[in-house]
Amino acid sequence: MSTPTHPSGEAGGTATGTVIDIADEIDKAPISGLQIGVIIVASLAVVFDGFDSQLFGLSIPAIAAEYGIQPAALSAQLGWVLSLTFVGMGIGAVSGGYVADKLGRKLALNISLLVIGVTTVAAALMPNIPLLGVMRVLTGLGIGMVLPVVASLVAEYTPGRRRSFTVALSIVCVPLGGLLGGIVAAGLLDAIGWRGMWLLGGGLAILITVLIHFVVPESPQFLAARHAPGDRERVIATLRRMGHNIPDDAQFLNHHDHEKQRASVGALLKPEHRRDTLGIWLAFFGSLLGVYMIFGAAPTLLRQGFKFTSADASLSITWYNIGAIALTIIGSWAMGKWGSKPVLMTLAVGAAVSAAWLWLMPPVVGAGATGTFVAQFVIHGGFFAGLQSVLYSLCAQLYPVSIKGIGVGMAGTVGRIGAIVASVLGLALVTSGGTFFLVIALAAVACFVAMLIVKNHTPPAGRETKY
Template identity: 35%
Template sequence: MNTISVRAALGAASPVEPGGDRVADIGSLLDDGPFTRMQKLVVLLAALSIVLDGFDGQLIGFAIPLMIQEWGISREAFAPAVAAGLIGMGIGSACAGLFADRFGRRTAVVASVFLFGSATCAIGLAPDALTVALLRFVAGLGIGGALPSATTMTAEFTPARRRTVAVTATIVCVPLGGMLAGLFSAHILPLYGWRMLFFLGGALPLALGFLLLVALPESPRFLARRPGRWKELGRLLGRMERPMASGMRYIDALEQAKEKQDGFRALFAPGYGRDTLAIWVAFFMCLTAVYSAFSWLPTMLLSEGLPLAVAGSGLTAYNLGGVIGALVCASVMTRWGSFWPLLVCCAAGAASAFAMLALDADRQSALLIFGFGVHGLFVNAVQSTLYALCAYIYPTSVRATGTASALAFGRLGAILSAFAGAGVISLSGAQGYLILLGTVMLLALLALTQVRRHIPVAWGRQVPAGGADGRAGERLLATGVREEER
């Protein structure tokens, strides 16, 4: 079978099969072609979805101290409400991957944004913690679904040479959203209270949802796998500066070469099982650390006697560090791959948590806030890179499922953090809390040493398009295994 590369497509040349069919390789068109304005718009829309995902997901952490005070309940009594949201996120992550692989990435992103936006608005009307728990569960379904779907959309619209940076840059939008939530809460909570915080926080994703309905296209790789939508794909490629002749057939040659079976079982096919289990454990540990901060960091600082404004700034600093860390780690990966940057960041995340054990919250509050910023830098660098690692390892047919299942397993760690965070704060205060953060990052480090298909240097740089070097690069991208590992 003859296929056309992006050069032939852009030159309006279309090889013809003996039967008269014109065939184009969607993988070559996307991976070897330019990164056009249309593709950048899609990445921007996916990034905005993730910003508001992080924004709405972290509003509860800033509101908990006031909600507990208004209703006169303990931290432990409110923990189920926190856990309900995280359970919803886990279910949403798992279901969104299967949904996106079957019905499309666009549909999954749009539905998720509308779901968590409407549920967040409704929390502003909640009369008690039980109602908050129910609504946070519904919001969690959308929050959990938006992240893997938007990440997959980013990966499938971005040329291979830019994919690591693009995926990591979109994932960095989670702590960016959390940082914006902190700044937003600092202005809204003192003036209007926690109910208005949720009203306004839910209205933003609803507005974005309508924008996505108008402007967000479906993934070209998803469309290429459905012959009934090839005309739609042809029009989309034209908007992406890849004009195609009418009647074109599409394949994804490199992806087909590595696809053995579809569905969840493919994650445990020969050569994938070890990586899948290791990534699941890494996600579990990392999300335990992340959501221990998202849910309980302001409450922990408040329990140490710090004012509410200072306590809230701890989570804002954590997210600011996360933004910086994710961007720096993405840049470092283009030189060193993912193995050593991930291990170093895990070790530094653990060390920064243990180092804060020596600080006195009353006398060294500024240094403590800075310490959480440093800790957030390393932890979120790891977390954002894990999504890029999933996008690298899994083929198109199960990429959303692979990413979503890892995130869903990681959400179990987030659920654990809802109870573990409240428990260690009540039993041992800041010391127990910091030991928890440091320990789980050490366990994440151990898990990541077991991953075989770490992102190589070539994935973050220009992949040659032709000749022997080009074919070697394509083989590496297709299999995820360095030649010397075979």
């Protein structure tokens, strides 16, 4: 949207320049090769985020063997590392959002990946468990930063008609990275050891920062909102690379954010955002609690409570991730077609019903029961982990540019609190049988209620969005 401006920059009067609404300019144009490149590289960062998140869990048997840790002592000697990693992720999520809003999406993403890379390499060189644990906490900071930064960056580079789908596709790279981690571990763990795997993973993270430096320009919407010296020229150059015909005298609107807000948690709780913020926080808390109950404790529950073999118990996470990838793609497509409210409420209902199925008909061992067990985990993973991934699409569109990063980041931090609760509660319920799944069903119900609380759901593609 372009309008003539006064010399003062106000619309109307004698034309001395052109005011351009960047979001509207991106929405009305075909997606360009530059935008596709940004989305691919950002998604690659998320794939690595998922891969690195799984490194510790995949390496536990090898670490335990190296340090002579007996199975009965695993929780006491290594469980604290996992719990504190979640704390690091929570701090990293809100920190990443704050850095993204203050210094830029590109810089925040590079910082996060450098933190992951350097600390993962350092962890591979640590001589004992306490020092390894310290490095993993710092790695958690970097991991926590990635998703809010990528969600903000991808949302601002994508036309509105494809935004929900594209953001969700970038987030689905977390379970994809987890699957990749399992495949790599199966092929390389015995050959190069856990330390070699971590050196490889940390080195790849550092290489991705080089790729980001050369491929990803800063978000034009962020630059327009910041108004620092030279930002206008950078916006013009980036938009021209995207195929837009931008005049040299162009000025840029801060899209739907004329009264710029300071990036802070307080801004998220102002009257105009409070209901959406509380709703999305509840949804993130409930969804990550439910997802990490499965990730953190389901294999142990299946082995100890239901007498599954170690191989079949571990495969439960594979089936869960496969369902997550499938339903995230379907759910994000449906969100673009019908809007976020009916889709997210449907996913929450599916998560609750599938968890209730596991509660009322717990998994059983036996050749005839294998198909049911696989179906239960694929369907439940699809609905609940799919819900969690698609929530990022909604969250990335709830807030204006100046508080978008901290909005997504703070939601991620509240979600990590749910993950910490899950890491404690899940292991406490491994001897409780089906009650474990009842708790997950209740978490899904909380997500359904949260979607009723959120006011500014994203509409179907083709209708105007608020941010």
